[in-house]
Amino acid sequence: MPTTTIQIELPSPAPGTKRMLQVHRYGVLGARPKAYFQAAIHADEIPGLLVAQHLLCALEQAQAEGRIAGEVVVVPVANPIGLSQHLNGRLLGRFDHEGTGNFNRSFPDLAALALERLRGRLTADPAANVALIREALCVTILNHSLNKEADVLRAALLNLAIDADYVFDLHCDGEALLHLYASKRQRDEAVALGAELGAAAILLEEEPGGNPFDEACAGPWWKLRESLAGEGPIPLACFATTVELRGQADVNDDYATADAAALLRFLQRRGIVAGDPGPLPEPRCEPTPLDGVDVLTAPAAGVLVYRKRLGDWVTSGEVVAELVDPLGEPPGAARTPICAATAGLLFARMTERLVRPGQKFCKVAGPEPLSYRQAGKLLED
Ligand SMILES: [Zn+2]
Incomplete structure (x- = not known):
């Protein structure tokens, strides 16, 4: 008790x-x-x-x-x-x-x-x-x-x-x-x-x-x-x-x-x-700095296809996911690669596979602070 x-x-x-x-x-x-x-x-x-x-x-x-x-x-x-x-x-x-x-x-x-x-x-x-x-x-x-x-x-x-x-x-x-x-x-x-x-x-x-x-x-x-x-x-x-x-x-x-x-x-x-x-x-x-977490963001709406899995180590510039436009022409050609901005561990991904423009979908823990990450705005909505 x-x-x-x-x-x-x-x-x-x-x-x-x-x-x-x-x-x-x-x-x-x-x-x-x-x-x-x-x-x-x-x-x-x-x-x-x-x-x-x-x-x-x-x-x-x-x-x-x-x-x-x-x-x-x-x-x-x-x-x-x-x-x-x-x-x-x-x-x-x-x-x-x-x-x-x-x-x-x-x-x-x-x-x-x-x-x-x-x-x-x-x-x-x-x-x-x-x-x-x-x-x-x-x-x-x-x-x-x-x-x-x-x-x-x-x-x-x-x-x-x-x-x-x-x-x-x-x-x-x-x-x-x-x-x-x-x-x-x-x-x-x-x-x-x-x-x-x-x-x-x-x-x-x-x-x-x-x-x-x-x-x-x-x-x-x-x-x-x-x-x-x-x-x-x-x-x-x-x-x-x-x-x-x-x-x-x-x-x-x-x-x-x-x-x-x-x-x-x-x-x-x-x-x-x-x-x-x-x-x-x-x-x-x-430990790694929170402002070293690369939060990958969708540039447009589309179907999200991951190229990397949880636990994968990625290098800076490596393709982590591709964005597929289901209305793209010719069919199958309209794929936008989305790359990591840091080397690090892919430790979290969004569950959904359809993204909106600006949607954050994936996190890579890198060892160094990233210039685009801002103190005071380090957490998602
Ligand atoms: Zn929570």
């Missing part, structure tokens, strides 16, 4: 309708370190829902054996709004149909909101500053007044995670190898987690832009460190990561069991759960 399970009601979107977040907490409430997991804020990304189930089973066992030394919070369904959005028989859980945009963007920037509350209050003691900042961030999010259901959802999730030492936001891509996103300021943690999960790519960002959940949790620490420079030491007290659990159709117990076990071993290495995790596996990749 969890230490507590609560339900957080969201504002009713219509008379006779209501939705809620279910939140499980394991270990001693308030104990450190604190880890936070949420699944499927992009509601059509199902692998995380299954991984969360396997993780909960492992936590149940650890709790029964008295092995949870810190606190672990799990929100197994992070976006009940998105999960209810269907059109023509398809689940469309990435964007809010009520118009607040991508569910994993536009989280409140708590560093800006809490700054004045903290100015002049830091001391020379880093641990005391961490406690002070956590308290200020919690108060700030609680006082953040919102009306729209999706905005209330964002604030509720952030409120659960903002004082955590470790935040895991479970996502997936269209078709993909397991990869993760984190701040380049926390490279060592990202490399350790990537090794544990067997990640094929670890993408480190300076400023992704759009304030997704991981940045909303971890970002206040380096933003406040910059804004309050000279007032006192501020450690980076939260490691937050977006874990991309392969592709949308990669939902099976073999993957989910292994992924949950890897996450649990990470918790063991960080002293949150007791037990021997064994030796850390060798990493499968070196």
Whole structure:
């Protein structure tokens, strides 16, 4: 049994309708370190829902054996709004149909909101500053007044995670190898987690832009460190990561069991759960910069035919896909090659095979920043 399970009601979107977040907490409430997991804020990304189930089973066992030394919070369904959005028989859980945009963007920037509350209050003691900042961030999010259901959802999730030492936001891509996103300021943690999960790519960002959940949790620490420079030491007290659990159709117990076990071993290495995790596996990749990811874009509408598969290494200038114009003349002749702009690993592809002009369809992780990639605009819509 969890230490507590609560339900957080969201504002009713219509008379006779209501939705809620279910939140499980394991270990001693308030104990450190604190880890936070949420699944499927992009509601059509199902692998995380299954991984969360396997993780909960492992936590149940650890709790029964008295092995949870810190606190672990799990929100197994992070976006009940998105999960209810269907059109023509398809689940469309990435964007809010009520118009607040991508569910994993536009989280409140708590560093800006809490700054004045903290100015002049830091001391020379880093641990005391961490406690002070956590308290200020919690108060700030609680006082953040919102009306729209999706905005209330964002604030509720952030409120659960903002004082955590470790935040895991479970996502997936269209078709993909397991990869993760984190701040380049926390490279060592990202490399350790990537090794544990067997990640094929670890993408480190300076400023992704759009304030997704991981940045909303971890970002206040380096933003406040910059804004309050000279007032006192501020450690980076939260490691937050977006874990991309392969592709949308990669939902099976073999993957989910292994992924949950890897996450649990990470918790063991960080002293949150007791037990021997064994030796850390060798990493499968070196981290690469997020602005080194070549995002291939369709120049026109057409049928997309890949020439490269997931896991292939491509060289700069190599053809990754061809675009076929089904109305081209003569038939079969109208093919446009689309080439990689970097050498690297093809780690993610779009699921659909018909593209529109300007559509991003494929990602190659290269080792060097690309000139066309811009800080602050590094994530897809
Ligand atoms: Zn996602």
